[in-house]
Amino acid sequence: MTQHAPLIIDIAGLTLSKIDRQRLKHPLVGGADSVCPQLARPCPAHRAV
Numbered sequence: 001m002t003q004h005a006p007l008i009i010d011i012a013g014l015t016l017s018k019i020d021r022q023r024l025k026h027p028l029v030g031g032a033d034s035v036c037p038q039l040a041r042p043c044p045a046h047r048a049v
Helices: 018-025
Strands: 007-010 029-033
16 A cells, blocks of 8 residues: 555634544544634634544
8 A cells, every 4th residue: 555645634714513523533634724814823623623
């Protein structure tokens, strides 16, 4: 099997949907871009996953 680099995904919005949580748990996802533009810091809801 070919090794793949983990994906960095972007989460739209300030909260996580059920689908967002499933995507973040996928084995090929290595992280997320979770900076809230309004706050210029990581969103608390995104850190909870």
